[in-house]
Amino acid sequence: MADYAAVKGGKLKLKGLKLKKSKKHKSHKRKHDGEPVEQKSDHKLDIQKHGGWWEVKKFSEIPSNVAIEVGDNCYITALDNGGIAVGTPRDEGDGPDPAEIFTLIKVSETKVAFKSGYGKYLSVESDGKVVGRSEAMGPREQFEPVFQDGKVALNGCNNCFVSCDDEGDIECVSRTAGRGEMVRLRSNANTERDPLEDIPKEERGSLKSSEINYVKKFQSFQDRRLRVSEVDKTQLKKAKKEGDFHETLLDRREKMKADRYCK
Template structure:
């Protein structure tokens, strides 16, 4: 029994023959419109995902490098977490953005402009922290004046010496930091971006980050002992001289291939390997 081809089938056939009826053309247009709509929808979803990804990275740290070392994003200025680290050159960051307390030539302080990723504070934003005991510090500006708090609650840098009003107490709690002034108020900003100390409690507006460019002990390059300087053969000779008994005043070295020493140095087993080599010589007071 003959069956009339469906509209879609006729459309496909007509594409091959080069002929298209008005109805088939309408069907093909509908199919094309549907495909275009799906492509636009997929593109929109992909764009939305990218936007959400960028937003998530910004919320996590304002940068795609949020997982990297915090100090690398601030020009090598790392956040401190204890009072013992607050010494020497420091910068006080206000809030989460890279904006620092900035000294003005009139003795007042404001907040500087935001810095680009990878940049450290400007010279006028760098202070000198001096421990004064009891968990407190003094802060000196680049103009050589000590920071204090006035009765108006404004922070000024006009003192030539450290007095009671020029002492500050960094408060570290639950991974956050605030700076307590001598008037028992926390440092923040007023409506004109002047640095003031007028909050009795530390809220989001009083959160700061104290940064230093001092190298931490854990980041300092480890000193190489004198005995371990030079090539692996020289290192072995140095330790043989240090530990071997010279009964006949002759130094005895293991004549096996030193490639074992090179591999042991890479793997962190250099000392154990050298001890085994000296033990084979039966001439080390620590190898019997």
């Protein structure tokens, strides 16, 4: 048995047969313990958790449609009888229901008004109850979002902050903003800005295509022929850098004697 133990095990090798060496792929390497793993940011995870609805952090970001989150994944909802209450908790990954989405109107640089899906404005009654029965917008329909330290509270017309009572109804009765008065304004509006938004459509291609676009725009085409200047386009590159691109294009079109707006 000792003789068998001394024999080195392995694959059977035949004479004249060349075995290919296995290649090790770097992508299949196992990560060592303690090596940092790429994770989604808290902001992206929060958006994913709320079905694509991101949290508004400052007044200038507030869009025209918002949902008001109270607690965790619970939103203020409008009832068909004009009442305003806390809706049923949403499952993770779900956004607010249509009745929980309000149209926001910026009244001033600090105050807003909320309009429900039933076409009524939210207002504060004399007893502090928040309802959605107003046909028009007045002082009682105005709220002030107060942003501080990454949190927000809604101050009503009676200088009290929005919160919910034990029965789930919305009210404005507390003059101080504690934990129960903290809300989150959420929106699913697209925040990505088109990088070409400030560039005219005629100038979004190459210099050659830009000149052709302007020629098509202004040329009279009496003989159905497109006339574009054959002069070197180096001057166009220089003009674009110096800020007189349109004047240079006008001069080039003028020399073609086919521009209805040129001399």
